Amino acid sequence: MLAIDGTFLDFKQLDLLATQHTALHRLDPRAKVLTTACFVLCVVSFDRYTISAMLPYLLYPAVLIAASGLPFGYILRKILIVIPFALVIGIFNPVFDRQVIMHVGEFAIWGGWVSCASILIRATLTASVAIILVALTGFPVICAALEKLGMPKAFAVQLLFLYRYIFVLTDEGVRTIRACQLRSFGRRGLSLRQFGSLVGHLLLRTWDRAERIHMAMLARGFSGEFHTTGPQGRFGSKELIFMGGWSALFIVLRLYNAPQLLGGLFAGSLS
Amino acid sequence: MHMADALVSPAVGGAMWATSAALIGYCSAQGHKHLDERKVPLMGVLGAFVFTAQIINFTIPATGSSGHLGGGLLLAILLGPSAAFLTIASVLMVQALFFADGGLLALGCNIFNLGFFPAFFAYPLIYRKLIGRNPGQSSMVMATIVAAVVSLQLGSLGVVLQTVASGVSALPFKEFLLLMQSIHLAIGVVEGVATALVIAFIYRARPETLENVSRVKPTAKRPLRSLLATLLAAAALTGGVLSWFASDAPDGLEWSIARITESAGFPHAQDPEHKALETIQSKTALHSGVTMPEGKRGHPEETASPVEERIGKSLSGLIGGAITLAVCFLVGILCRKRAEPKGFGASH
Numbered sequence: 001m002l003a004i005d006g007t008f009l010d011f012k013q014l015d016l017l018a019t020q021h022t023a024l025h026r027l028d029p030r031a032k033v034l035t036t037a038c039f040v041l042c043v044v045s046f047d048r049y050t051i052s053a054m055l056p057y058l059l060y061p062a063v064l065i066a067a068s069g070l071p072f073g074y075i076l077r078k079i080l081i082v083i084p085f086a087l088v089i090g091i092f093n094p095v096f097d098r099q100v101i102m103h104v105g106e107f108a109i110w111g112g113w114v115s116c117a118s119i120l121i122r123a124t125l126t127a128s129v130a131i132i133l134v135a136l137t138g139f140p141v142i143c144a145a146l147e148k149l150g151m152p153k154a155f156a157v158q159l160l161f162l163y164r165y166i167f168v169l170t171d172e173g174v175r176t177i178r179a180c181q182l183r184s185f186g187r188r189g190l191s192l193r194q195f196g197s198l199v200g201h202l203l204l205r206t207w208d209r210a211e212r213i214h215m216a217m218l219a220r221g222f223s224g225e226f227h228t229t230g231p232q233g234r235f236g237s238k239e240l241i242f243m244g245g246w247s248a249l250f251i252v253l254r255l256y257n258a259p260q261l262l263g264g265l266f267a268g269s270l271s
Numbered sequence: 272m273h274m275a276d277a278l279v280s281p282a283v284g285g286a287m288w289a290t291s292a293a294l295i296g297y298c299s300a301q302g303h304k305h306l307d308e309r310k311v312p313l314m315g316v317l318g319a320f321v322f323t324a325q326i327i328n329f330t331i332p333a334t335g336s337s338g339h340l341g342g343g344l345l346l347a348i349l350l351g352p353s354a355a356f357l358t359i360a361s362v363l364m365v366q367a368l369f370f371a372d373g374g375l376l377a378l379g380c381n382i383f384n385l386g387f388f389p390a391f392f393a394y395p396l397i398y399r400k401l402i403g404r405n406p407g408q409s410s411m412v413m414a415t416i417v418a419a420v421v422s423l424q425l426g427s428l429g430v431v432l433q434t435v436a437s438g439v440s441a442l443p444f445k446e447f448l449l450l451m452q453s454i455h456l457a458i459g460v461v462e463g464v465a466t467a468l469v470i471a472f473i474y475r476a477r478p479e480t481l482e483n484v485s486r487v488k489p490t491a492k493r494p495l496r497s498l499l500a501t502l503l504a505a506a507a508l509t510g511g512v513l514s515w516f517a518s519d520a521p522d523g524l525e526w527s528i529a530r531i532t533e534s535a536g537f538p539h540a541q542d543p544e545h546k547a548l549e550t551i552q553s554k555t556a557l558h559s560g561v562t563m564p565e566g567k568r569g570h571p572e573e574t575a576s577p578v579e580e581r582i583g584k585s586l587s588g589l590i591g592g593a594i595t596l597a598v599c600f601l602v603g604i605l606c607r608k609r610a611e612p613k614g615f616g617a618s619h
Contacts, residue, residue: 011369040376045281048439052592058599066606082371086275089440097441112441119439122277127371134368142368152299155357161315162361166322173323189330189337196468199324199340203469204477206320210313217312224311263591 010078012167014131017070018138023238024068029137029145031239035246036133042250043125048115049101053257054125060246061128070135075128082127083120090119139163140226153224160226169206176202272423272455273366273381274430276374280437287433288379294387295360298353310354317346318358322365331461338461343389344419345466348398348481352390359386384429393422408474412467419463420456427455 018025024032043057065072094112101111134142140160147156176198180190190198276284302310321342328337342362347355360382366372373381401414431451435444473480 014369036375040276040374041281044276044279044284044376048441052595055592055595056599058596059602062599062603063606066603078371082275085273085372086277089275089278089434089442092447093441096443096446115439115441119277122439123275126276126374126376130368130371130375139365139368152296154299154302155295155361157311158314158318158357159361159364161312162318162358162365165316165319166365169316169319169323170326173326177327189328192329192332192464192468195327195329195465196472199327199465199469200472200476202323202327203320203473204480206316207313207477207480210316211309213312213316214309257591259591259595261591262594266590266594 011170013074014078014135015139017135018141020068022068024064024136027136027242028235028239029141030148030235031243032133032137033142033145033149035243036129038247038250039129040126042254043122045254046118046122048118049111051114051118051121052259052263053253054118054121056253056258057125057250060250061125061132064132064136068136070132075131075135078131079124079127083123086119086123087116090116090123093119157224157226165209172205173202272385272426272430272458273363273373274377274384274433276376278434278437278439279374279377279380280439281376283433283437284376284379286379287383288376291360291379291382291386294356294383298356301353302357310350314350314354314358315361317349318362321346321358321362329465338458338465340465340469341385341423341462343385344393344398344415344422344462345469347390347394348415348466348470352395355394356386356390359390380429380433384426384433388425388429389418389422392425393418397421408471411474412471415467415470416460416463419466420459423455423459423462424452427451 039057039060043054046054061075064070065075093116094110097110097112097115099111100108101114102109137145140163143151143156143159143163147153180194180198321340324340324342324345326339328339330336331338343355343359346358349355350358363373363381363385364378367375367378367381398414398418401417402410406414428448428451431444431448434440434442435447440447470481
């Protein structure tokens with residue numbers, strides 16, 4: 001029960017982070033969405049044995065977290081929750097891919113271990129930018145940005161509706177589970193029959209709620225459009241610099257293995 | 272069953288993104304034409320309901336483990352194909368952004384695997400066909416379970432194909448397929464039973480809710496006809512892009528190997544006939560995607576560079592990696608120091 005409450009407190013906290021006012025929060029959301037897309041594409045396009053070349057990409061999440069004062073521990077925790085899902089598949093790599101691809105001193109390293117580590121780094125990088133994007137922008141504003149970038153309006157309305165009622169309905173769900181647990185004397189889990197009727201009731205109440213909402217919408221003259229608050233879209237020079245600068249860096253880092261060059265430089269100067 | 276960005280290649284992710292975006296566009300247009308306005312809030316609230324239902328666990332009898340509702344098929348039964356697809360897609364997008372559950376690039380794959388199959392395949396072609404004109408409770412339950420199993424089997428097949436075609440995971444096609452399909456057979460039965468229980472409850476408590484949906488024949492029928500067209504287009508697109516990926520990626524790989532080893536790379540890839548053959552081969556054998564990195568693995572062995580050189584290379588990689596990490600953290604700390612006074616200013 002506490003775990004469930006915790007999950008949704010987490011959810012709300014991420015939403016609250018988006019209400020801050022830093023220079024990064026104020027950027028036009030389109031710039032952030034497109035930069036994130038460029039980041040993900042660059043990271044994902046590395047071949048499966050890449051490790052070192054992906055490391056410089058940590059710079060982007062690190063700078064964004066630092067410059068906007070996002071809580072590092074919170075973001076790290078959210079990433080750590082996700083990584084096992086990627087690892088479930090990645091852990092098979094060392095099993096199936098036993099070709100030796102490099103030696104470190106005496107040790108021969110299987111390709112599988114390298115690609116497994118590569119998957120972990122990819123998961124960390126891609127998960128962190130997704131969470132940072134929401135924390136810096138906020139869901140309704142991201143929807144508005146995507147709509148401006150060509151997402152169908154009906155889908156934008158659907159996303160905003162869903163988003164508004166997640167909080168209401170999960171509260172209701174958590175209350176229902178708590179009530180159920182308080183009455184079941186510490187017995188864990190619901191039986192199938194209980195589950196059917198509990199979720200069924202919840203569904204019927206949800207259905208009724210939708211009808212009330214529809215009437216309320218009609219009463220207020222809903223015209224099929226949500227009016228989101230947030231940075232009003234102006235794609236100015238700041239956005240251009242942010243997007244252009246980062247994207248250029250991502251592409252350069254994709255073409256040149258910076259750590260290898262850097263390390264070579266150091267190793268060269270040592271000898 | 273959510274795929275992560277870490278396991279998807281840009282070509283596969285991009286193709287599935289395009290497919291899912293096209294489906295979203297199609298469903299949005301459908302909704303605009305045929306939707307009765309009451310469905311707009313209903314879709315939103317039912318999407319939120321699926322979130323809630325997913326946190327309610329039940330005990331699976333005789334196993335001690337617990338399961339929860341997935342929701343795709345339930346939404347299809349309650350809303351019909353187009354509206355259900357949009358709702359599922361919106362739920363997955365919120366999950367991708369807020370929980371980083373399934374990545375941003377993998378979102379297209381996830382929407383297709385978890386949305387297309389229940390909404391456009393299992394519901395219209397299995398559930399509707401099985402329940403017939405005047406459904407009773409038992410036929411509804413049976414149809415729900417079968418449809419859930421089928422949609423999960425197809426969904427996990429999608430996951431396997433996309434993962435193998437991406438080539439980030441080293442899992443061989445056959446083993447992965449057997450593993451996923453058998454796991455998802457069990458999950459499908461659980462999902463089917465859970466959905467059936469809820470449907471049975473609604474059927475007893477408020478049957479008109481289910482009748483309303485099945486009575487709206489035109490909206491249900493139209494997607495059925497254009498479904499085949501969409502399916503074909505999606506298949507063609509995916510197949511096309513996959514083969515392009517399969518013949519194109521080795522070039523990219525060889526190019527990167529050439530950079531690393533400073534050799535000229537493999538000449539055969541420039542040959543157009545070879546490329547065409549490769550395309551055909553990749554179309555006939557999905558395995559080709561998996562075996563591609565062989566070239567890279569084989570190459571260092573062939574050149575047989577002296578051991579010291581290799582150690583030197585990995586050493587410089589290690590040093591460089593460590594320096595890069597340190598620089599990232601340093602920049603982070605520096606930015607934080609500069610950001611703090613600004614934060615103060617903003618809060619005053």
